[in-house]
Amino acid sequence: MIAGGTGFDNGLSGTYSSKCAGCAGNLTYDTSIGALVCHQCGKVYDSQSMEETGSFGLAFREKEYAEGEPVDTEDLDKVEYVCDSCGAQIITDKRTTATFCSFCGSPTLISRRLTRQFKPDMIIPFKIDKERAMDLYDEFVSSAKSVPKDFRSAKVRERLSGIYMPVWLVGADCITDVTASGKRKDGDMVYSHDLSRVISYSLADVPFTGSGKMSQRLLEAVEPFDLTEAVEFNTSLLQGFYAYKYDNLPERMIDKIEERFNIYGEEFGKNGFDGLYEVRSDNYITALRRVNVRYCMVPVWFMCYEYEGLYYHFVINGQTGEVCGRLPEKDSFFARIVKKAGKFTPALVSAGVAVLLMFPAWLFLRELYPEDPELFWMYLLITLSVIFGASFIIVYKFAYISYVRRQLAKESEKNPHELDRRPPVEQYLVYDGKIEMENRDRFGAAMKVTGDMNNRNYHFF
Ligand SMILES: [Zn+2]
Ligand SMILES: [Zn+2]
Structure with a gap:
């Protein structure tokens, strides 16, 4: 090569x-x-x-201002805030003040003049206002079961901040090499093929986060953004909003970009099989040509809240209202016991029940055998064992097993606001571009299937 x-x-x-x-x-x-x-x-x-x-580089690279170097006139209408506690750097227009860090919640923000030019290629203005964003947050919280009280408070929803996030929109001509083996059944014949295809297509404006303050997963979860509404950047759009400065350049994240393009290449290649074959050992390699990157600010309502030592993020697409986030779940009383006592929970709960019922049993048996302490103690022990055994079976069968099943179901069931979702490859496919597939599939062998299901014979031709 x-x-x-x-x-x-x-x-x-x-x-x-x-x-x-x-x-x-x-x-x-x-x-x-x-x-x-x-x-x-x-x-x-x-x-x-x-x-x-x-x-993978930017056509225009923002220049860092050296200390004492005068700031360009077009940057004089902006101000930069730095969070003393997490280091977040945000930019806004001079009339907007920042009172707390939208990332970590710290109130210690230091304002200063810009330390780097601020010149995105384009910006998508906010369409969702704060009222609507807070409504969406409330809907999100009420859709989740048993969220800790903190998250329902006005104090937390008030913290939603309108932030323009820097994203790199990456486009490229892709060539995906597909090799696989495919089987096709037709009546009692099985045909096997060596599948080999070269698919050429173009993807445009696939977003990648330029700020470490927003993870790629969160961004992908609230995609897509409608770029037809993007406009040329001007500072007035920042009024009342904040813009995060990028801290990672696209040429430093080539691996991440390739990873997503490879996933899309595989998705595109898989679509090409059209369900005709039973596909095995498939392999996809995607090469990129004519890579290009644009720098765009996208609007998101963002909230970060620290709870029991962990940060929980909540994001709304400020253009479409798409919501994503993860909230902690408040444990029920039983869940807390199960977590602490593990598999012994049914036995412990049953022992508790047995101890509770011992007092009425003791009173009852004392009435029955006032003169015979030995019989009294014997029967009390038998009664206790019966109560313990019965409640163990009930707790184990109806509470513990169903609890464990519910937990397992919860884990496998997809949360509507699950983080791991990204738009399908079609979202970024250039439809008016060239989409070609060179098919080099080769017929391998045909086999005749005889005998019943358990006793199949394959005859090679
Ligand atoms: Zn170079
Ligand atoms: Zn901070």
């Missing part, structure tokens, strides 16, 4: 002797996308012709 390359023949990454034409950084062969990549500026080169075939 690579002419004269040393160290690449085994498919491993290595440093190429050539330098990046853009920044003179070292080029690395990236097996995942099948091209040479400069990890310094993000440029992508064809490994044979050495032609530049795209870039």
Whole structure:
């Protein structure tokens, strides 16, 4: 694949002797996308012709202001806040003040002039106002069962902040190589095929979070954003809202970008089988060409709340109202016992019941055998064992087992606000672009199936 390359023949990454034409950084062969990549500026080169075939880098790189260096006139209308406790850096317009850190809740914010230019390529304005955001939060909280009281309080919902998050919109021409083996049944014949396809398509504007303050999972969970509503950035849009500064450049997150494009390549490749085959040992490799990145601010209502030492995040897409988050669940009394006492719970609960019922049993038996202490104690012991045994069976069968089943069901059932969901590949597919599939499927063998289900004979042709 690579002419004269040393160290690449085994498919491993290595440093190429050539330098990046853009920044003179070292080029690395990236097996995942099948091209040479400069990890310094993000440029992508064809490994044979050495032609530049795209870039993970930004077309315009914001300049850092040195100390004492005058801030550009277009940045004079903005102010930067830094959180003393978590280091979050937010930007807003001069008329908007920040009173607490929307990420960690700390009230110690230090304001200063901008330390870096602020020039996103575009911005999607908020469509969901705070009232609506708080309603959506209330709906979310009431849809969850037994949330700790804190989360229902006005104090917490008031903390929802309107934040423009920096995202990198990545597009590329993708070539997905699919190899698999497929079986197709037709009557009593089974046909096996070697499936091999090369699919070419383009994905556009796949979002990646540029701020460590918002995880990629949360972003994917509230996607998609409608880019037709994106406008050119102007500071007036920041009024009443905050913008997080990016702290990670797209050329530093090539691995993450490739990972998502690979998942999409697999999804796209799987769709191509159309359910015709029973597919086995499938393998997908997605190469990227003409990579391009745009810098966009997207609107989200964001809340972070610390509860019992853990941070809980809640996000609303400020354009579509899509909600995502995770809330702690308040444990019921029984759940607390089960957690503490584990599998011994039925026995412990039954022992408790038996002890409680011992007093009436003791009174009753004392009436029956006032003169015979030995019989009295014997019967009391038998009564206790019967009570314990019976309540053990009841607690075990009806409470404990059903509790464990409910817990298992809860874990397997998908929460509507589950974090692990991302839009399907179709969301980012360029439909008016070229979508091609080169089919190199090869017929392997045909087999005749005879005999009954338990005694099948395959006859090769
Ligand atoms: Zn470079
Ligand atoms: Zn903070």
